[in-house]
Structures are given as C-alpha cells and as structure tokens.
Amino acid sequence: MSELFKISLPDGSVREMPAGSTPADVAAAIGPGLAKAALAARIDGELRDLTRPFEGDAALALVTARDEADALELARHDFAHVLAEAVQNLFPGTQITFGPATDDGFYYDFAPAPGRGPFSDEELPAIEAEMRRIIAADLPLVREVWERDALIAKWAAEGEAFKAEWAAELPQDEELTVYRSGPSGWMDMCRGPHLPSTGKLDPQAFKLTRVSGAYWRGDQANAQLSRIYGTGWLNKKQLDAHLVRLEEAAKRDHRKLGREMDLFHLQEEAHGSVFWHPHGFVVWRALEAYMRRAIDAAGYREVKTPQVIDARQWEQSGHWGKYRANMFVIPDEVPNTEDDGPIVSDDARWMALKPMNCPAHVLIFRQGIKSYRELPLRLYENGCCHRNEPHGALHGLMRVRQFTQDDAHIFCREDQIVEEVQAFCRLADRIYRDFGFTYAIKLALRPDNRFGTEDMWDQAEAELRDAVVRAGLATEQYGWEELPGEGAFYAPKLEWHLTDAIGRTWQVGTIQSDRVLPDRLDASYVGEDGERHRPVMLHRAIFGSYERFIGILIEHYAGKLPLWLAPVQAVVATIVSEADGYAGEALAQLRAAGLRAETDLRNEKINYKVREHSMAKVPHLLVVGKREAEEGTVAIRTLGEERQRVMPLAEAVAWLVAEATPPDLR
Numbered sequence: 001m002s003e004l005f006k007i008s009l010p011d012g013s014v015r016e017m018p019a020g021s022t023p024a025d026v027a028a029a030i031g032p033g034l035a036k037a038a039l040a041a042r043i044d045g046e047l048r049d050l051t052r053p054f055e056g057d058a059a060l061a062l063v064t065a066r067d068e069a070d071a072l073e074l075a076r077h078d079f080a081h082v083l084a085e086a087v088q089n090l091f092p093g094t095q096i097t098f099g100p101a102t103d104d105g106f107y108y109d110f111a112p113a114p115g116r117g118p119f120s121d122e123e124l125p126a127i128e129a130e131m132r133r134i135i136a137a138d139l140p141l142v143r144e145v146w147e148r149d150a151l152i153a154k155w156a157a158e159g160e161a162f163k164a165e166w167a168a169e170l171p172q173d174e175e176l177t178v179y180r181s182g183p184s185g186w187m188d189m190c191r192g193p194h195l196p197s198t199g200k201l202d203p204q205a206f207k208l209t210r211v212s213g214a215y216w217r218g219d220q221a222n223a224q225l226s227r228i229y230g231t232g233w234l235n236k237k238q239l240d241a242h243l244v245r246l247e248e249a250a251k252r253d254h255r256k257l258g259r260e261m262d263l264f265h266l267q268e269e270a271h272g273s274v275f276w277h278p279h280g281f282v283v284w285r286a287l288e289a290y291m292r293r294a295i296d297a298a299g300y301r302e303v304k305t306p307q308v309i310d311a312r313q314w315e316q317s318g319h320w321g322k323y324r325a326n327m328f329v330i331p332d333e334v335p336n337t338e339d340d341g342p343i344v345s346d347d348a349r350w351m352a353l354k355p356m357n358c359p360a361h362v363l364i365f366r367q368g369i370k371s372y373r374e375l376p377l378r379l380y381e382n383g384c385c386h387r388n389e390p391h392g393a394l395h396g397l398m399r400v401r402q403f404t405q406d407d408a409h410i411f412c413r414e415d416q417i418v419e420e421v422q423a424f425c426r427l428a429d430r431i432y433r434d435f436g437f438t439y440a441i442k443l444a445l446r447p448d449n450r451f452g453t454e455d456m457w458d459q460a461e462a463e464l465r466d467a468v469v470r471a472g473l474a475t476e477q478y479g480w481e482e483l484p485g486e487g488a489f490y491a492p493k494l495e496w497h498l499t500d501a502i503g504r505t506w507q508v509g510t511i512q513s514d515r516v517l518p519d520r521l522d523a524s525y526v527g528e529d530g531e532r533h534r535p536v537m538l539h540r541a542i543f544g545s546y547e548r549f550i551g552i553l554i555e556h557y558a559g560k561l562p563l564w565l566a567p568v569q570a571v572v573a574t575i576v577s578e579a580d581g582y583a584g585e586a587l588a589q590l591r592a593a594g595l596r597a598e599t600d601l602r603n604e605k606i607n608y609k610v611r612e613h614s615m616a617k618v619p620h621l622l623v624v625g626k627r628e629a630e631e632g633t634v635a636i637r638t639l640g641e642e643r644q645r646v647m648p649l650a651e652a653v654a655w656l657v658a659e660a661t662p663p664d665l666r
Contacts, residue, residue: 006057017054024050024196027062037064039200040074040193047074049143049193065234072234076101078141078195079131079206079232081179084108085186086130087228091116096188097162097216097225104242105206105231109214111162112226119226124208127228131206138199139181143192146176151189162216162223163189204236207243213392220390248502254554255396261559261617263567264397272394272401274547279567282596283550286565288382290434290662291406291543298427300380300408305360307384311350317359317520318451320352322489326387328353357383358539361409362521365535370525375535376412376420382546383407397551404546410538411523417513417536421467421494424511428496428542429473432509434663435553436562437498440479440505441468444486444493451490451516460513461492468494490516491539500556508549511540559617560639563660566596566619570656572634573600573609575625582629586622586649593657614639620656 004016007026015026023041027034027050041048042061047070050062063070080099083106088094093113099106112118146154148167155164167176167189179194180187195201208230216222231246233239250256258264263280266273276284295302310332314320319327332349354360361379370377384404393399410420425441432439443464446457465482468474479497487493491514497505514537517523524532543549553561563569570590572583583599590597600609606623613621622634623644635646647655 005054007054008057008059010061020053022051022053023048023060023062026060034062034064038062039064039071039195042070047193049141050196052143052193068234072232073101074193074195075201075205075234076106076232077190078198078201079230080106080108081141081181081188081190081194082131082134082198082201083127083208083228083230084110084188085134085181086127087119088186089134090126090130091119093159095160095162097166099188101232105209105229107227107229109216109225109227111216111223118213118224119211119228121211124211124228128206128208132203134181135198135201135203138197139185140183140197141194142180142183143194144178144180144187146178148172148176151176151178155189202233202235205234205239206230206232207239215392218390245502245504249504249555252502252555252558253396254398254551257554257559257617258396260615261554261567263554266396271391272389274397274400274402280550282567283553283561283565284546286662287543287546287550290664291382291431293662293664294427294431295378295380295408298378298423300378302380302382303361303364305354305357305364305381305383307353307386308351309354309360311352313359313363313521314352317362317517318490319355319359322449323355326389327355328386328388353386354383355385355387357381357385357405357407358409358517358537359521362517362523362537365409365411365523366521370411370535372413372525372527372533375525376410376416378408378410380408381405397547397554400545400547403548406541406543406546408540410540411518411525411535412538413525413527413533414536417463417538418467418470420538421464421511421513422471424538424540425468425471425473425494428509430664431542432496432498436556437500439499440481440497441473442479442481442483442495442497443468444483444488444495446487446492447485447489449489450487451520456515457492460515463513464492464494464511488512490514493539496542498552500552501558506548506552508544508552509540509542510544511538513538560619561617563619563656564662566617568598568616568618569595569660570597570620570622571600571613571618572597572622572624573606573613575606575623577601577603578626579624579629583624586624586634589649589653590656593653595653595656595660610637622652 003019005019005021007015007017009015015029017026024038027038038050040050040063042063043058065071080101084096084099087110088096091113095111097109097111099108110119152164152167155167170176176189177191178187178189179192181198208228210229212227214225214227216225231239231242233242261279262277263283264277265275267275311320329350329352332351364379365377382404384402386402389399389401412420445461474480491512493510493512495507496509497507499505515534518534518537523535525535527533572586574580574583580601583601587597587599610621617639619639621637623637624634628634633646633648634652635644636652637644
C-alpha cells in the first residue's frame with residue numbers, strides 16, 4: 001500500500017494523499033473550479049510549483065489570482081522567461097543572462113549575437129507578437145533538477161557563456177534547477193517557482209516598454225548587455241490602469257517639470273550632481289527653513305562636519321570594508337607632476353568624501369566627557385554627502401552622487417531608546433502630513449552580512465518594534481510589515497514609505513537603532529555609577545535627502561506646489577500698458593507682505609501670458625487692466641481653476657499671505 005501524506009488545508013481540514021501527489025492533485029480532488037484557478041501552492045509557507053510533489057506531511061495553501069501579490073510575482077517571472085524564449089527564437093545566437101520580476105513588471109538582460117548591435121525599441125512589437133504565440137501554445141513549464149557539471153557543459157556547448165559562468169559559481173550545496181517550455185523545449189536556469197504553463201498568462205496583460213543598456217552582473221568592467229523592460233499584470237484591465245498611471249507619471253516627471261519651472265538642470269560636466277537655479281533653490285530654502293523650525297522645536301542641536309575624512313576613520317567604522325566601492329577616494333598628498341614617478345606612492349594615506357555623516361557625528365560626541373545627564377544628545381546636520389553611484393543608476397533628482405541629508409543622530413541611554421523612537425515617529429507623522437502624504441511603516445531586520453552579536457540585534461529589533469507598537473502605528477492602517485534581511489550592516493531600521501497622489505510609494509524616512517558604531521568608534525559617557533558606558537546611536541532622517549524629496553514633491557503635486565513652497569507665488573500681469581504703474585504698486589505691496597511676486601509687463605496678449613505662467617506652474621496670476629487700476633482691484637486666476645475672482649488689492653494680499661504661511665506656522 002502506498003504511503004499516505006497528511007495535507008492540512010487553511011480551513012482546518014486534512015486530506016490524505018498518496019506519496020508522489022502534488023498540490024494540483026489536491027486542487028483537482030477539491031473540485032474542477034479550483035483545479036482550473038490554481039496557479040501555485042504555498043507548502044509550509046514556501047511558494048512552490050503546483051506540480052511539484054509533496055515530500056511528506058505538509059500545510060498547503062493553494063494560490064489563485066485572488067492572492068494578488070503571489071500571483072503577480074509568478075506572472076511577471078513567467079513573462080520574463082517567455083520574453084527570453086521569444087528573443088532567442090527571433091534572434092538566434094543571442095545569449096541569455098538574468099530576468100527577474102520587478103515592482104510593476106519584469107526585464108531580461110541579453111548579450112546580442114556577435115556582429116549585431118544592441119536591441120532597439122523598434123524590435124519590441126515583433127518580440128511581443130512572438131511572446132503571444134508562446135503563450136497561446138500553452139506550453140507546460142517543467143521543472144528539472146540537473147547535475148552541476150552536466151548543466152555547465154550543456155550551457156557551454158550551446159554558447160551560453162554567461163549561464164555557464166553563473167552555474168559554476170553557485171554554492172556547491174545548492175540544487176540546480178531549470179525550467180523548460182514543454183518537456184523538451186526551450187530552457188532557462190531558475191530556482192522557480194513558475195505557473196503550470198505559459199497559457200496561464202493573459203496574452204493581453206503585458207507590454208514591452210523600452211530597451212536600455214546594462215552590464216553583466218552590474219559591473220561596468222564586464223560585458224555590455226541589452227536590457228528589455230516590460231510591464232506585466234494578471235489581466236488587461238490591470239494593464240490598462242497601469243498604462244494610465246504611466247501616462248500620468250510621465251506628465252509629472254520631475255525632470256520635465258524642472259525644466260518648465262526653471263528649477264534645476266543636470267549636465268555631463270557634473271554627472272550625478274544638481275545645478276540648482278534661483279527658483280529651485282527657493283524651494284530648497286523653504287524646506288530647509290521648515291525643517292530647522294521642526295528640529296529646533298524637537299530639541300536638536302545643529303552641527304556642520306567636514307566633507308573629507310581620513311580613510312582610517314572609515315576603516316574603524318566598518319564603512320571602508322562594506323562600502324568602499326561607493327566612496328570617492330583621494331590621496332592625502334599633493335601629486336608630484338614634475339617627474340615620471342607614481343602620482344600616488346604605495347604608502348600614501350587616503351581620504352574619502354563622506355558618503356554619510358554618522359562617523360563625523362560620533363567624533364563630535366567624543367569631544368569632552370559626556371555625562372548621562374546630557375543624554376539624549378540630538379545632533380542634526382544638513383549634511384552634504386557623496387556616493388559613487390553607477391552611471392546607469394542615476395536618475396534626475398531621485399538618484400544622484402552628491403546629495404544633502406536632513407541627517408541626525410541621537411546619542412541616548414538604553415532606557416531612553418523607546419521614548420526617543422516614539423518621539424521621532426510623532427515628528428515624522430506631523431511632517432509627512434504637512435506635505436500631504438500618507439505612509440506605511442516597515443521594520444527592516446538583520447541582514448546576513450552584519451556586525452554585532454545576535455543578542456544586540458535581538459534587542460535593537462525589539463526596541464524599534466516596541467516603539468511603533470506604543471505609538472499605535474504597528475497596524476494595518478499604517479501598512480505595518482517586517483522585512484527580513486533588509487536592515488543596514490550595523491542596525492535594523494524603521495522605514496517610512498510615502499504614498500503619492502497617483503498611488504506610487506517612495507521609501508524616505510528611517511530611524512536605526514545602532515550599538516555597533518558607538519562601540520567601533522569608542523563613544524562613551526559617564527553613567528550614574530561613575531563608570532563609562534556605550535551610548536546607543538539612533539540614526540534618523542525624514543526627508544532622506546533634499547534632492548530626492550524635492551523630486552518626490554514635484555511629482556506628487558504635478559508641479560503645482562503648495563503656495564508656501566512655490567518659487568514664484570504670484571505674478572501681476574497687465575492687459576494694457578496703461579496699467580504698468582498700478583502693476584508696480586501691486587508688486588510692491590505683495591513683496592512688502594513677504595510674498596515672492598513678479599510682474600509681467602510684456603506687450604503680449606493676456607491669454608499668452610496665462611498659458612506661459614500656467615506652464616511654469618505659477619499658483620496665482622493677478623491680472624490688471626484700466627478698470628482694475630481705477631478701482632484698486634485685481635482679477636485673480638488660480639492655477640487649475642476655471643473661474644476668476646475679483647477683489648480689492650489689500651484683500652488679495654491678505655488672502656495670499658494666509659495661504660502662503662507654512663503649515664507649521666499656522
């Protein structure tokens with residue numbers, strides 16, 4: 001008699017299935033509707049193929065399209081495989097590399113066949129058509145386990161050098177699996193899981209979006225590849241909604257709006273750094289002033305630290321070993337240009353542009369003897385940092401090489417940690433709400449590659465969790481989630497994920513509970529017992545960086561910034577030249593009231609002026625002609641509104657002053 005496995009289902013029932021049975025067999029036993037709807041299975045919590053046999057007694061949860069997170073991950077993974085198969089069908093000689101799912105789709109990296117250039121956007125329609133043919137064929141996706149040497153030999157024999165290299169480098173104890181489209185069809189090396197067949201994909205639920213360059217394993221020193229991006233969903237309705245969001249996102253692109261509003265620009269001569277124009281720097285200064293008021297009220301003390309610090313400090317902190325590839329390094333000596341000798345001697349000392357501010361703040365803390373009575377000590381800095389990000393990763397204001405953090409470090413006693421984290425939660429909540437954001441909070445837990453003891457990490461994670469619970473934020477309303485393995489190498493962290501006006505999320509603020517750096521950098525205070533103790537160091541930021549936060553604000557508001565942030569808050573525009581004098585009087589009153597105002601006296605039609613200032617996202621246009629000059633009024637046209645309101649100039653100034661008051665000062 002065949003051995004029977006006990007399969008526990010989510011409703012509490014248990015089914016006995018013979019050895020060799022699969023989740024698909026359980027679905028079929030329950031009913032034909034479920035058998036058709038099932039896409040994969042969670043076996044003891046692990047996502048697996050529907051056709052992979054049980055290995056013993058197990059808890060089973062069948063995954064259907066209703067389990068949207070799992071279903072989307074599976075579909076996007078499969079779309080990537082179908083993309084790779086389609087490309088190799090159409091372009092023989094192309095080598096495959098990696099093809100993961102992404103937050104809204106998938107991509108695959110290819111090495112084009114010798115003699116042809118990179119793929120182009122013009123080739124995407126043909127690739128899409130071949131993908132739909134593969135989907136329509138409803139090919140079963142078959143999992144196979146391979147012996148390592150045999151798989152490497154197969155990849156090498158077929159000219160798949162990248163796959164052969166990767167197979168050779170995977171851990172020796174790792175089982176190597178491939179998936180085929182059909183029992184003897186196209187294959188790719190993959191851990192899985194996958195849908196039961198290509199036909200489970202909706203052929204109308206994906207779209208290839210663009211082609212870009214990439215490098216093998218993300219290293220510019222390696223072979224250049226072609227990356228084909230796509231977006232993939234469970235059905236056409238989801239795809240259409242996503243394409244509408246993309247269209248809206250394109251309208252909100254901060255790079256486009258930055259040009260139209262004359263806020264900033266980027267250029268090759270300073271790749272990865274921002275040239276702020278006068279209007280853009282007005283926004284920066286308004287944010288800086290707002291944040292200074294917030295941190296002053298919260299008991300922070302502002303500091304300023306050097307840009308360049310000796311490499312030995314970064315070695316001691318651990319950043320040199322963990323982060324060296326992303327640091328800009330310079331020699332601590334003047335190069336000798338008068339002879340042909342080495343520019344830098346072998347025994348040269350090295351300096352580094354700081355990629356973060358934390359070690360410098362520890363050095364300030366270490367000046368003088370600190371008492372337990374002085375804690376918590378909250379040090380804040382608008383700290384300019386530099387990180388050597390790859391060229392391909394740079395993206396407008398969102399990913400730059402030079403940036404300024406609203407950075408602070410709280411040095412506190414063990415008994416003060418939870419209270420300080422709670423206070424930060426309250427501060428972050430108020431600030432994000434002032435800017436019109438909702439948010440989710442997530443706890444990023446210990447990574448595999450880390451410093452510190454297990455007890456240290458247990459304690460730090462528990463403190464952050466406890467603070468959020470006490471603050472009432474560890475709830476479904478706030479999207480509370482724990483993220484295994486995503487903490488920093490020295491500390492776990494709480495993350496704030498903002499949701500913008502079109503539903504996108506942005507990870508911005510963080511607070512980390514760190515016992516590693518104070519120990520490595522020898523920070524201490526004198527306790528009530530007269531002995532030296534290590535402080536705990538809370539790393540925290542709310543904007544994250546001014547550059548990125550401004551980019552997020554531009555896109556969130558589609559350039560229509562709240563009046564207190566708008567670089568130009570009002571323009572007085574004349575209809576006829578006879579009103580120029582009155583426009584000057586109006587401008588003087590607006591500026592005297594502290595408003596950022598300008599005049600437009602050009603000999604142009606008023607509709608032209610309205611269109612131009614609307615493009616520049618000026619919030620209010622005060623139109624004046626002969627009648628307004630005679631009556632002492634202005635006709636106000638507000639950005640995004642159809643109707644025009646007429647009011648006395650003094651009343652208009654008072655109304656604008658009230659609207660332009662920052663939210664924290666109202």
